[in-house]
Amino acid sequence: MDKQIVCINWGTRYGAPYINRLYEMVRANTTPPFRFVAFTDTREGVHPDVVCFDLPEMPGFMPERTIGQWPKSRLWAPELGDLKGSFLFLDLDVVITDSLDPFFEFGAPEDVILARNITKPLHKLGQTSIYRMPVGALAPLQAQFAADPQGVADKYRFEQHFVTKNAPNGIKFWPNGWVRHFRIECIPTFPLNYFKPSHPPKGTRVVIFAGSLNPPDAIAGRYHPKYEFLPPWQHIKRALKSHRKLRYLRQFMWPADWVKDIWDKADRAWQSALETRK
8 A cells, every 4th residue: 555644734823844743753653655745725834855735625615613623624525636545644733653654554445544532432433633545535525514514513513523424434443552642541640640741652653632732732731722831739739729629630741751852853854854955
């Protein structure tokens, strides 16, 4: 199976640094040859080895009042740039900790394979921070969504729930342990979170950052972008004044130095590449 890796970028939240950082993490963890493709609304400052295409047309319109990442539906198109066959999609804010090669070897080329949504394990829902599928496999879903974007978004809330429930030939999941949710699976549970830093469990290949806690927050040791890192005793003191004491106590975490190390290494690599090729 050809190794095609795809990401998508729109708006101002991420941009070239995230594309470049992801490319370098892929390069460090994928046996060549591979092809890294970005569908993006900006190409300024993007790594010279990244193949860029304009964003595909948004099907229908962008629904309102939803927290799902519905712009990802652009990638459900029957044709996608010049890609043929299967591709591996990665969110821009994942952290890669081990080889991606098994993601190209698992299952059949025609499969649609998603990560497990660990937040609702009994619901058997998929998570689209990292998935693999053939180009056009979800084209019927794109047509269905385009016919009534707001209705679909209101019913399913998240685009990954829509995919899970409606993929034409069903979905499969990556093997347990390959993909880990940072907030749920990498931060030690209370009260160990006050004594031990976060860490990816053994066997982890990709760490995803679903929700509001993203890699910069993990590096800073804050559970939410609006929070600041506080030493344990200060955090406990503030928690005891909160009306949700236990919840606040569970939200302490030490800065994730391992995330910083991976990011710093990737940043040095892409910045060096841009300087070399000026």
